[in-house]
Amino acid sequence: MDGGAVTLFLCGDVMLGRGVDQILPRPGSPELREDHVRDARTYVRLAESVHGPVPAPVDPSWPWGEALRWLERYAPDVRIVNLETSVTRSDAFAPGKAIHYRMHPANLPALTVARPDVCVLANNHVLDFGRPGLEETLDSLERAGLRAAGAGRSPAEACAPVAVPVPADGRVLVFALGARSAGVPSAWAATPRAAGVAHLPELSADTAAAVVRHVRETRRPGDLAVVSVHWGSNWGYRVPRDQIRFARLLVDGGVDLVHGHSSHHPRPVEVYRDRLVLYGCGDFIDDYEGISGYEEYRDDLRIAYLVTVERDTGRLAGLRMLPLRARRLRLEPAPDEDRVWLRTVLDRISDGVHIALDTDGTLALGQPAATPRTGTGP
Template identity: 55%
Template sequence: MSAHHPTIFLGGDVMTGRGIDQILPHRGDPALRERAVTDARTYVTLAERASGPIARPVEFAWPWGDALAVLDEYAPDVRLINLETSITGDGQFAPGKAVHYRMHPDNLACLAVARPDVCVLANNHVLDFGARGLADTLDTLAKARISAVGAGPDARRAHCPVSVGAPGERRVVIAAGGMESSGIPRDWAATEQRPGVAFVPDLSDRSAEALAERAVALKRPGDLAIVSLHWGSNWGYSIASAEVRFAHRLIDAGADLVYGHSSHHPRPIEVYRGKLILYGCGDLINDYEGITGFEAYRDELRLLYFATLDPGSGTLVSLRLVPLAAKQMRLRYASSSDVDWLRSTLERVSVRFGTTVQRDAGGALTVSAA
């Protein structure tokens, strides 16, 4: 086998529904059932008030903006995102939910342009339009040859991990699960008779071991195992001791990297026993621009995560973070002051884990552990 160290791109929450869908070439039905907003185009208006007009329709690549050039530059071996949007023109609004996301299937090119290998679906929006919406999402991704993990037509397929080829005849194996703490209703859990998500019921050692084992069971020598976990609150940097224990148990049970998401902003980073834990990657693409209330978290700032791992041991070789900023529903390179803010914030919230964050000459952030 080659000595090549695989680099994995890990993107936070990608929400191409609602306002994003409305600026794309094939916008779907804009109707919403939110308490204050009943038309998805309202979110476009809010973004335009904050940052200026958006000429519509935009090209499919528009929401990714400068992120595409970064992806080309870093050329990761595997690309992984959390797709927090149902891809459907059908289905019924899931009852009892405050927010629903869907993107019209004809806008799939907005995802495909970033060339993701795997879309994680174990989250709190994939069933926003019911079983029909989930089936359409799975079918649309399959036709585009994009693997999906973490949801399916029954429990077996929802919990089934996926693998992606990497240089040197190696593979990256990904298992995914989602928790109620992220907003996933318990009755979204897939069963033998019901479609749904790979639901993780609690923070017990038993649940951690079962989740990690899905990926570990498929590992061959030289393979890497990633556990994707949709968990935790939308806002805030604190990580409960039970959550730390759960993440550690995933590593102890054989995972090489824990890929956490759900928070709308980046959360702490830890290197435990030489292996990477991302407690929350933050949002990557959404329509939150112009929405007020949580400005202190600077959720308009986004990160692209590039983790290089040793295929023999699974340990972290390097982690580079590229800061971007959302403007006019498009990702742009972050300003120097914004990069500095992200660096100091990430280091401050990660200090309990002995993590340090530095800025390199090119403006990217690098992470090291004590």
């Protein structure tokens, strides 16, 4: 932390289950019940078919690769990830789902190695093995010293923010919500009798007002408020109007940062009333290498977001984006041409925001566009 500012690391979906789990030291059962794949090790072979042999077992740090070195270099004050997998030994596959993600609890060192302060669980894979699987996930994270937001054993626990202390008696409050538009069913909502997620039934003005009330009731002077939302479709750059309106209503109500995820690739960046809105951070760790389709979105490229916020005002003080590339189920530095490609795309789709390529190879906010465009994304 530099003076009166706090720097946060944020990323999109961290999917340490399925194929990634299989190369870690303590893989769980490889059984799957997908239409075309019945063994999780198939995803390892797909990755190998395009990028070469993947060692196994790997050190727990392997999936994070170069991201860990950058985290050490930039030393963010708070680290927030969307953990999009259940952490369970269960074989009770949730019915009616095409894809199920799980990692063995013994492989949690592959998460703790990144030292996340907050693991967001309000997403569409955390109940892939039912409510017992979610309870085991919560227990496993707690035993590992990790804090979860967006899921719990009751509605109050699921909706409660994680409060991360920062120097000078401040806190960063992280609230997490899972929207129906991202495939989070209403049946997954936490109830007084059953564990579940903090469910967002609709992106309406009334729902935004309820979130704002909850933030205001919880925060105290000196707190920064982050709302992490799993929403929207997997592909495409266009952000629906209801997401834009919802994010802006949150900021109007006092939220300092909106952390959106679910899309498999980065979506537009917006600065609204001097607050940052990330509409889609894209995947960060997964086992998608070798799967064809949607190549135009370059979902092999990943971004680590470093967001600096003024402590006293909540205003955005800086944004640095670290470009990475997935190879052999590991993150490596993105080549120069890929950094340029990411910069060009983000600059094109982000209304009123200019993305610059810095001399160190990272992406950053440049001077605002002379005439802000209307809408977000093409």
